Amino acid sequence: MNQSNQPAIELRHVSCRFISPDGKATVALRDFSMSVAKGEFVAIVGPTGCGKSTTLSMITGLLKPTTGEVRVMGQPVDGIDPRIGFVFQADAVFPWRSVLDNVAAGPLYRGRSKSAAYDEAQSWLRRVGLDKFGKHYPHQLSGGMRKRVALAQTFINKPEILLMDEPFSALDMQTRTLMQDELLQLWSANAGSVVFVTHDLEEAIALADRVFVLTARPATLKKVYEIDLPRPRITSEIRYHPRFIEISRDIWHDLREEVQIG
Numbered sequence: 001m002n003q004s005n006q007p008a009i010e011l012r013h014v015s016c017r018f019i020s021p022d023g024k025a026t027v028a029l030r031d032f033s034m035s036v037a038k039g040e041f042v043a044i045v046g047p048t049g050c051g052k053s054t055t056l057s058m059i060t061g062l063l064k065p066t067t068g069e070v071r072v073m074g075q076p077v078d079g080i081d082p083r084i085g086f087v088f089q090a091d092a093v094f095p096w097r098s099v100l101d102n103v104a105a106g107p108l109y110r111g112r113s114k115s116a117a118y119d120e121a122q123s124w125l126r127r128v129g130l131d132k133f134g135k136h137y138p139h140q141l142s143g144g145m146r147k148r149v150a151l152a153q154t155f156i157n158k159p160e161i162l163l164m165d166e167p168f169s170a171l172d173m174q175t176r177t178l179m180q181d182e183l184l185q186l187w188s189a190n191a192g193s194v195v196f197v198t199h200d201l202e203e204a205i206a207l208a209d210r211v212f213v214l215t216a217r218p219a220t221l222k223k224v225y226e227i228d229l230p231r232p233r234i235t236s237e238i239r240y241h242p243r244f245i246e247i248s249r250d251i252w253h254d255l256r257e258e259v260q261i262g
């Protein structure tokens, strides 16, 4: 396959089975396939405990599938890949480091000189509206501000793939909407692929190019929805688009069946 149209991520007939210490088996995923194009924004929704986080863990290489194959940029996943960035619900910021030190950590780790790393970190803080907070420590910031630090800390590494596991679910509604718009802006400038796991169907539709709906556990793919809403999107406004309402109704119909089973 031509390198340019090769998917960024591919899961081929993947299953994942956990064995607990008392010998009980849990099948989290069963014959699950998905493909994410370069630059595509994909959201995954499904009932609680179906296997969404497990899917992300397999893409990171932290977890090996029991059967099937996971490929990143055409190659089988083998250990932690520096091209992949993560943002999770819990902030992955170092509490003992200042905001600026947190954001500069990535480029320093990659061998950039101290002055280049700090210049870059300062410019990222400006981009996320935190340029006056570089000397603060994470505990001195609000939840939304800490999330901005996490985004700057991730995007500074220009990830080709960004995995997000309910990154905004702990935020209040208004902050959450602002963060969704910031994420869309950062993503459109970065051109990487995003896999975004969420419980919030509206969040999935507002952000994504495609929404993957998973079944109750053991999860497999129930349906993929193309989100043919215009871009650029303002997430608080796109919710009133007639097409948005139509898509929400269709996906909720599918999801409700699975939530009831789960």
Ligand SMILES: Nc1ncnc2c1ncn2[C@@H]1O[C@H](COP(=O)(O)OP(=O)(O)OP(=O)(O)O)[C@@H](O)[C@H]1O
Binding pocket: 018, 019, 020, 026, 027, 028, 046, 047, 048, 049, 050, 051, 052, 053, 054, 055, 217
């Ligand atoms: N390391 C593990 N050992 C045993 N079972 C596990 C392990 N990790 C996940 N599971 C089980 O696999 C299933 C899927 O878990 P996963 O966290 O992927 O679900 P999820 O869809 O992300 O859930 P939620 O929506 O509640 O966040 C769950 O039943 C979970 O208990």
